[in-house]
Amino acid sequence: MQPNAYTGACPTRVVLDRIADKWAVLILGLLAEGPMRFNSLRRSIERLSQKVLAQTLRRLERDGLLTRTAFPTVPVTVEYALTPLGRTLAETVDALRLWAEAHITEVQAAQRAYDGRGLVMPDA
Amino acid sequence: MQPNAYTGACPTRVVLDRIADKWAVLILGLLAEGPMRFNSLRRSIERLSQKVLAQTLRRLERDGLLTRTAFPTVPVTVEYALTPLGRTLAETVDALRLWAEAHITEVQAAQRAYDGRGLVMPDA
DNA sequence: CTGGATCCTCAACGATACTG
DNA sequence: CAGTATCGTTGAGGATCCAG
Numbered sequence: 001m002q003p004n005a006y007t008g009a010c011p012t013r014v015v016l017d018r019i020a021d022k023w024a025v026l027i028l029g030l031l032a033e034g035p036m037r038f039n040s041l042r043r044s045i046e047r048l049s050q051k052v053l054a055q056t057l058r059r060l061e062r063d064g065l066l067t068r069t070a071f072p073t074v075p076v077t078v079e080y081a082l083t084p085l086g087r088t089l090a091e092t093v094d095a096l097r098l099w100a101e102a103h104i105t106e107v108q109a110a111q112r113a114y115d116g117r118g119l120v121m122p123d124a
Numbered sequence: 125m126q127p128n129a130y131t132g133a134c135p136t137r138v139v140l141d142r143i144a145d146k147w148a149v150l151i152l153g154l155l156a157e158g159p160m161r162f163n164s165l166r167r168s169i170e171r172l173s174q175k176v177l178a179q180t181l182r183r184l185e186r187d188g189l190l191t192r193t194a195f196p197t198v199p200v201t202v203e204y205a206l207t208p209l210g211r212t213l214a215e216t217v218d219a220l221r222l223w224a225e226a227h228i229t230e231v232q233a234a235q236r237a238y239d240g241r242g243l244v245m246p247d248a
Numbered sequence: 249c250t251g252g253a254t255c256c257t258c259a260a261c262g263a264t265a266c267t268g
Numbered sequence: 269c270a271g272t273a274t275c276g277t278t279g280a281g282g283a284t285c286c287a288g
Contacts, residue, residue: 008171015228016224019220019224020144038251046131047135047137052281061238064238076251085234090268096220104139109133173262175263199268199270202269
């Protein structure tokens with residue numbers, strides 16, 4: 001039996017819910033370029049609270065997508081890096097971010113057209 | 125100035141938030157294979173309520189990713205179809221679903237390993 | 249520096265009922 | 269068939285403080 005995300009009971013649904021997530025996309029996109037520390041990630045992603053960052057990192061770690069390495073320095077240094085599995089996903093989700101950045105103008109134009117429908121009378 | 129999803133103020137962030145969405149991914153995945161009607165979509169995606177489906181469809185329509193066509197039959201028939209812009213996105217987001225379905229086993233294994241860390245003593 | 253614990257708020261969602 | 273409207277709940281997330 002194949003996994004099927006359209007089936008409600010399939011565990012795939014839970015995974016999809018986690019990776020189809022704005023913050024996960026941005027985090028994986030950063031880590032694709034190399035390991036990073038907690039505060040470095042926090043500063044790189046504006047409006048991402050420390051709580052949600054910690055939450056998201058722990059979930060991604062649990063899913064085997066990244067590793068958390070603590071170095072016994074003072075104060076402690078923690079580094080996050082993609083696993084091989086995470087690397088296969090990073091390319092996929094980064095494509096999502098790139099799509100958004102590439103097509104933002106078209107989307108905004110569509111939004112203006114939608115919001116203005118019926119409010120103007122073209123050539124009538 | 126390039127759009128940058130890591131910048132909090134960038135409109136790209138809003139778009140990313142919308143397309144990095146479980147339901148949007150599943151809807152676009154279905155429409156990639158051809159136009160569909162409302163209740164057909166609803167039945168095809170388990171646990172998706174009619175309210176959230178309507179909401180998501182309207183947002184995707186506003187973003188110029190799909191079209192809504194109502195046929196004056198009795199009762200009314202409404203068909204949803206991808207726009208050319210939506211088609212460029214559908215492939216990208218469908219890759220997300222396919223990744224989830226392809227790697228679910230590895231993710232679940234990682235989850236078990238994570239949840240069981242420290243609870244067993246390997247070969248000690 | 250890297251978080252965990254707490255409190256609080258608001259918005260998303262399910263359920264339900266109704267309409268063209 | 270294809271939705272809109274309303275209500276009630278819940279849980280995600282911001283803010284803040286504290287600790288190893």
